[in-house]
Amino acid sequence: MSDRPGSGADALWAAGSPGLGAPEGTEWETVIGLEVHAELLTRTKLFSSSPNAFGGEPNTHIDPVCLGLPGTLPVLNRHAVELAVRVGLALGAEVRPSIFARKNYFYPDMPKDYQISQYDRPINVGGRLELPSGKVVRIERAHLEEDTGKTTHMGGAGRIDGAAYSLVDYNRAGVPLLEIVSRPDMRSAAEAREFVAELRATLVAVGASDGKMEEGSLRVDANVSVRPAGVSRLGTRCEIKNVNSLRSLGRALEHEARRQIELLTSGEAVAQQTRHWDEDEGRTTALRSKEEATDYRYFPEPDLVPLAPEGAWVEQIRAELPLLPRQRRRRLADATDEAPARVSLIVERGQDDLALEAVEAGAPAAAVLKHLEQNLAGGTGALTAAGLAELLAMEESAELTSNQVKDVLADMARTGQAPAAVARRLGFEAVGAGELAVLVDRMIAEHPEEWRRLCSGEGRERKKMQGFFTGQVMRATKGQADGRRVAALLAERAGS
Amino acid sequence: MAERISRDEVAHVARLARLRLSEEELERFTLQLGDVLNHAADVAALDLEGVAATSHPYAVGNVLREDVPGGGLDRSEVLAQAPETEAGQFRVPPVRGEAP
Structure with missing residues (x-):
């Protein structure tokens, strides 16, 4: 199907039309766009000065503005604007003059009966996010808005339908949110997960969000449609809500x-509709569909003046941006002569500074990456770059076997001690070169028959006998001899 | 002159705002809103090439506040003024329809 020209396939494919353009064996393509709501890490709310804090007794972080009391006026939080600009710059968006708008609706999670958001003139427009795989997802916009309160439906098994009444907690009402909207550029659940993971890492890196999906400080809505491969027109989409982790997003x-x-x-x-993800049931269900198209009657918020961050301020924010995950991958990739995707795990774990420093201290790059990936998944703890470099030098000069290096590494992460001290404490005294040669010679003398078979043997036989002698030496040294050095000594003695 | 807004459109807008209008009110508001829209059409007819759109009547912008906590309200005082409360929360009638 995929070799069909786009226009021809488009003619056959009427989006949402029953059965059209879907013959048996059709290859389908999934198209995904995401809306990510991130609670910004401010001390106070977007338009008022009660605390922005997760948890707490219900209705203890409230003030006249977020309760929508008559006569109150919103005043914009400078730090929320700065965080929005940081994210915009990190995504390569254009920071523009913007205004706020009222989104009108009747629901008790906002006591004003409207939510202050940005509509046709958002603060950040455009941008892109480069994923570890190299895929680029375009960003449509990233705008400021206030979060809503939390409603709990009582009776009717907690579902909205059939509830007897609802309870409302306004602690979250007015908390600053940045809504980041992607273009429909993702083609699989895996890509969508990768996007959210990278966006989260970027938000955390610039200090805009704590990235905690399980606490709801990062929330994802997904727009999904499918179409036959090769078709350029989009199918009818559904919006999926209530995904609370990367795993449930993928599912x-x-x-x-x-x-x-x-x-x-x-x-x-x-049917175009909003669907609710049920984690326990593992399926999406339609929310009660609206009788008429939603009309929020947006209009410019008369209580707030336009926002146009000054150029000097924006440039100062740009200059103070920390390294982004993408830049960290590139930096470590360059230093280790690897592809950025190859080092993404280490960057994700926040171990790239250590890796870079160890490489700069002369440690072999491949060994640094290998040990960080395989042996330090639980974190580097008290390990220092200098210590790691020193340890890898000991491994390279065969003072320690690779199993011993693993143990020493785990110990160093725990204690922060130098590798030589740890090796001594663990009894990993390297067997001296002279001592090892004497030992090898003794084993040859004690096992003349095996030695003859090694010397005259070919291929497998020879290998087997090499294994025998290495085993003897290991037993004599309680496993502390370096296998590579034993092999070298045996080869030397056998004259080959 | 063609009507700027129809009676049905006024009824639709009233429904969005949860307003129940009588037949007589519908009639009256259709005429009044038509006048308002006529006035807007007069403005729209002017040559405003090069004039920036106005989103706010005052020539001020960037009114910002520092991110410093303060000015909170006491929960018991607030809840004492609510029609119904339960477990430190506002108790409201059952909600029809999902949140937007």
């Missing part, structure tokens, strides 16, 4: 794409 997207493909394959249409 929800895979489920939803499959559901849509099954509908289209069986000749039914996909």
